[in-house]
Amino acid sequence: MRCQCRLLGVNRSGLYYEGKEVKVDNIGLLNEVREIWERYPFYGYRRITKELQAYGYQVNRKRVQRLMNWGGIRAIYPGPNTSRRNHLEAIHPYLLRNLPIIRANQAWMVDITYLRMRHGFMYLVALIDVYSRYVVGWSLSNTLETTFCIDALKSGLTLARPEIINSDQGCQFTGEEWVNFLREGGIKVSMTGKGRCRDNIYIERFWRSFKREEFYLNEYGNLIELRKAIKAYIKFYNHKRWHQSLGYKTPAEVYFGRIDKEPVEVWTSPSDQPAPFGTCGQVMDNANAFPTTCPHSLASRPQFHRHNSNYFN
Numbered sequence: 001m002r003c004q005c006r007l008l009g010v011n012r013s014g015l016y017y018e019g020k021e022v023k024v025d026n027i028g029l030l031n032e033v034r035e036i037w038e039r040y041p042f043y044g045y046r047r048i049t050k051e052l053q054a055y056g057y058q059v060n061r062k063r064v065q066r067l068m069n070w071g072g073i074r075a076i077y078p079g080p081n082t083s084r085r086n087h088l089e090a091i092h093p094y095l096l097r098n099l100p101i102i103r104a105n106q107a108w109m110v111d112i113t114y115l116r117m118r119h120g121f122m123y124l125v126a127l128i129d130v131y132s133r134y135v136v137g138w139s140l141s142n143t144l145e146t147t148f149c150i151d152a153l154k155s156g157l158t159l160a161r162p163e164i165i166n167s168d169q170g171c172q173f174t175g176e177e178w179v180n181f182l183r184e185g186g187i188k189v190s191m192t193g194k195g196r197c198r199d200n201i202y203i204e205r206f207w208r209s210f211k212r213e214e215f216y217l218n219e220y221g222n223l224i225e226l227r228k229a230i231k232a233y234i235k236f237y238n239h240k241r242w243h244q245s246l247g248y249k250t251p252a253e254v255y256f257g258r259i260d261k262e263p264v265e266v267w268t269s270p271s272d273q274p275a276p277f278g279t280c281g282q283v284m285d286n287a288n289a290f291p292t293t294c295p296h297s298l299a300s301r302p303q304f305h306r307h308n309s310n311y312f313n
Contacts (some may be wrong), residue, residue, distance in 0.1 A: 037075075108164070136156035163188055239252045
């Protein structure tokens with residue numbers, strides 16, 4: 001037998017293995033798991049286990065997890081993606097460390113956030129002037145292509161040309177298309193360290209304001225309504241919203257030079273907000289952040305995006 005297995009190139013133990021039949025009670029339990037999952041597709045195996053136990057089933061989470069894997073059942077949940085970079089592309093240094101921002105258009109920050117809609121996700125990119133907090137450009141898309149980021153930048157360039165643009169390490173900003181566009185325009189490329197949202201704090205603060213003051217308070221039936229709402233809020237944010245960190249002035253007053261203000265120390269977070277979520281008490285020293293080979297990601301963002309033709313009707 002040993003010689004035969006060696007000649008055939010098979011494992012001898014496999015000849016004695018007999019497959020086990022699936023128990024009837026496992027099939028019934030799997031059907032219960034599937035029914036719970038169809039009602040609550042965001043439930044993972046732990047919550048489904050608690051739900052089964054509430055129904056009177058004597059099961060543990062390991063058995064439920066095994067049945068879910070066997071039945072191809074998986075919870076729907078967002079995962080990191082919008083800031084995932086391409087490891088083959090270069091990472092640029094963070095140029096704003098200890099740099100006093102003393103005038104408008106000295107430095108801009110750019111970032112992408114996702115907006116969860118009834119029919120999928122939309123992605124919003126915006127650029128903000130660090131000195132005045134003025135949103136200089138934005139663009140909306142249902143994909144994460146670099147093109148819509150450049151469209152937002154072109155919109156901002158109709159106002160002025162910054163000296164530096166800082167971004168995270170997302171593949172949209174590490175790719176040649178974005179980097180070459182900045183270099184051709186004489187703009188310096190700056191990037192935050194991995195997992196360091198404070199390096200890009202002012203645009204992150206804008207996302208927080210937009211979602212809490214506009215997006216979470218309203219419902220949008222289609223892309224046209226969403227686009228109009230974004231445009232109206234950015235106009236309000238730039239021209240009417242009082243900013244504590246600006247001495248209760250509007251960004252437009254500071255950006256267009258109607259009001260003088262103190263230089264911005266990017267090294268510290270804005271005075272009108274708590275420490276951002278996800279910082280975990282990290283030390284604010286980015287000297288050793290480069291080079292890095294790890295992807296920069298934020299787990300609160302979706303793992304996938306798709307085009308839904310019904311959304312645009």
